[in-house]
Amino acid sequence: MLPPDRQRILAAVRQAAGPVMARDVGELVGVDVSVRAKREPLRSKLVGPVDRGWMRKLPDGRFTPRP
Template identity: 45%
Template structure:
């Protein structure tokens, strides 16, 4: 029997929220957009009311912020600081 191809990632629709990142990523984006300057992972962790004293709690958040940078939603400055892209602040598409 021939195997069928399965679509793992759905196509983007016309609605604004369909193509957006999941809820926890939207929270991270909101924190970085509201900040006056670069946001460190530890500060974002504290803002999300996560335990920032344990390095193991920072790594999942750092991975999400790095993923947002890879998707072009954030700009990574060094290994621990992130800023919003200019268009992500409402200045462009």
């Protein structure tokens, strides 16, 4: 079972109309993304589901759910 913050992140990516950047996900889940240092932990939380095969990371850095 995923921790609640990672569940919200995964749900935000799934509900998005298309591929999203980490900044977009942060805005959807209420994370301050105005400073790069605050986006990096979010980006690392996005990589976990990619490693597990639940999401894909596109070459341009955007994230999308697996079909």
